[in-house]
Amino acid sequence: MVLYAGRHLHLLRTTSGWEYAHRPQARGIVAVLALTDDRRVLLTEQYRPPVRARVIELPAGLAGDIPLMEDEPLVTAARRELREETGYTAREFIKLMSGPSSAGMSTEIITLFQATGLTKVGEGGGDGSENIRVHAIPVRELRAWCREREEEGLLVDFKIHAALQLAVETAGGRRLWQ
Amino acid sequence: MVLYAGRHLHLLRTTSGWEYAHRPQARGIVAVLALTDDRRVLLTEQYRPPVRARVIELPAGLAGDIPLMEDEPLVTAARRELREETGYTAREFIKLMSGPSSAGMSTEIITLFQATGLTKVGEGGGDGSENIRVHAIPVRELRAWCREREEEGLLVDFKIHAALQLAVETAGGRRLWQ
Numbered sequence: 526m527v528l529y530a531g532r533h534l535h536l537l538r539t540t541s542g543w544e545y546a547h548r549p550q551a552r553g554i555v556a557v558l559a560l561t562d563d564r565r566v567l568l569t570e571q572y573r574p575p576v577r578a579r580v581i582e583l584p585a586g587l588a589g590d591i592p593l594m595e596d597e598p599l600v601t602a603a604r605r606e607l608r609e610e611t612g613y614t615a616r617e618f619i620k621l622m623s624g625p626s627s628a629g630m631s632t633e634i635i636t637l638f639q640a641t642g643l644t645k646v647g648e649g650g651g652d653g654s655e656n657i658r659v660h661a662i663p664v665r666e667l668r669a670w671c672r673e674r675e676e677e678g679l680l681v682d683f684k685i686h687a688a689l690q691l692a693v694e695t696a697g698g699r700r701l702w703q
Numbered sequence: 704m705v706l707y708a709g710r711h712l713h714l715l716r717t718t719s720g721w722e723y724a725h726r727p728q729a730r731g732i733v734a735v736l737a738l739t740d741d742r743r744v745l746l747t748e749q750y751r752p753p754v755r756a757r758v759i760e761l762p763a764g765l766a767g768d769i770p771l772m773e774d775e776p777l778v779t780a781a782r783r784e785l786r787e788e789t790g791y792t793a794r795e796f797i798k799l800m801s802g803p804s805s806a807g808m809s810t811e812i813i814t815l816f817q818a819t820g821l822t823k824v825g826e827g828g829g830d831g832s833e834n835i836r837v838h839a840i841p842v843r844e845l846r847a848w849c850r851e852r853e854e855e856g857l858l859v860d861f862k863i864h865a866a867l868q869l870a871v872e873t874a875g876g877r878r879l880w881q
Contacts, residue, residue: 529707529714534722534808536707536714544712545753546724546808573806575723580806622853624861626805628751628758630712630724633805635861668869675800683802683813683865690868691846 546631552589552596554633555603558621558688559584559613559640565661567611567643568685570674572656581660581674582682584610585635603638611659612649616642621691626684637688664689724809730767730774732811733781736799736866737762737791737818744845745789745821746863748836748852749829759838759852760860762788763813781816789837790827794820799869804862815866842867 528536528544535547559567573580586609588602597605600618608614623636651657662670667689671681706714706722713725737745751758764787766780775783778796786792801814829835840848845867849859 528709531706531714531716531722532720534714534724536709536712536724538709539752541752542710543752544709546712546714547753548808573803574717574719574721575725575808575810576803576806576812578806580803582806622859622861622864624859625751625754625758626861627809627811628754628756628760628858628860630726630753630811631805631808632753633808634754634858637861680806680812681800681802682806683800683804683815683862686800686865686868687861687863690864 548587548633550590551587553587553599553602554585554626554635555588555599555606555638556583556585556635556684556688557603557607557638557640558692559607559611559615559643560664560692561643561661564664566664566667566685566689567607567613568660568662569610570658570660570679571651573680576680578678578680580680580682581671581685583637583684583688586610599636600638603636603640607640608647608649609652610649610655610657612645612647613643614646615640615644619693621688621693635684637684637691639688639692726765726811728768729765731765731777731780732763732804732813733766733777733784733816734761734763734813734862734866735781735785735816735818736870737785737789737793737821738842738870739821739839742842743839744842744863744867745785745791746838746840747788748838748857749833751858754858756856756858758858758860759849759863761815761862761866764788777814778816781814781818785818786825786827787830788827788833788835790823790825791821792824793818797871799866799871813862815862815869817866817870
């Protein structure tokens, strides 16, 4: 049953008493491990009110939350979010995995894509309500770079590391993530 | 402001209108990448009502949610959860990272530990209300094994892959995660 219907988030309870959060508008969430030809990973930095901190994340967003685009395929949403947030388009999208972000407390399932063949076509920064800074970090330096951001008080999303672990070799056969 | 105060989960809204979920009782969440001497990773399998599926996860749980143990240090909670859920104790715990599981919708911050020097001292299975199955999967087979579970309709938590990516070499110098 719905305990409270917020505008963007609902709080629900199962008959056995388990409470959890649910986003009613979204069909899914997508996140993108975008790898440039010179072996950099595109990351976003933005303030996240729930954790009261700037957070380093993969470009990501909701699928199906735009009126008249409720049936938007996940890969289309991934392409749109990558473009909106980073200003890059990609030639190839590969689905890496779908999984829950916090299976004990929300219905959120995130689908992770790897994008390659990138071209910069705009500035990125988000859809206007967002205030996103974009970073292009060499894969080899990513871990140290994330640790430095943490030392500065920023938070780093786990999915960055998960995506690197899951990244697959591209047709060229180079292990892009090492 | 609190929009709704559930028993375990609150729904809140910032002054700018951002809605998010918060667990009032927990001081933090811990998850453990437990690596056995014969290079296996301990994983849990349990039904998760929010996503209506059995989910493969790292041993994990709340810190500070037990009455009179509200000040429980995170590493103590990690040790307790590992023991409760898998039946193993560990000689060494190393903190790998703290990060948000879903920075856009909840306050949840998860602290990830690596545990080595494992000894089996019990059966695990959780605290009674939980019904947890334990798997010990060779690190090299982990990815294929997770994919097989997904094909069976189970879900896999991203933090398993993130933890493997973050895993550090132990004193012995072996790269346990490869």
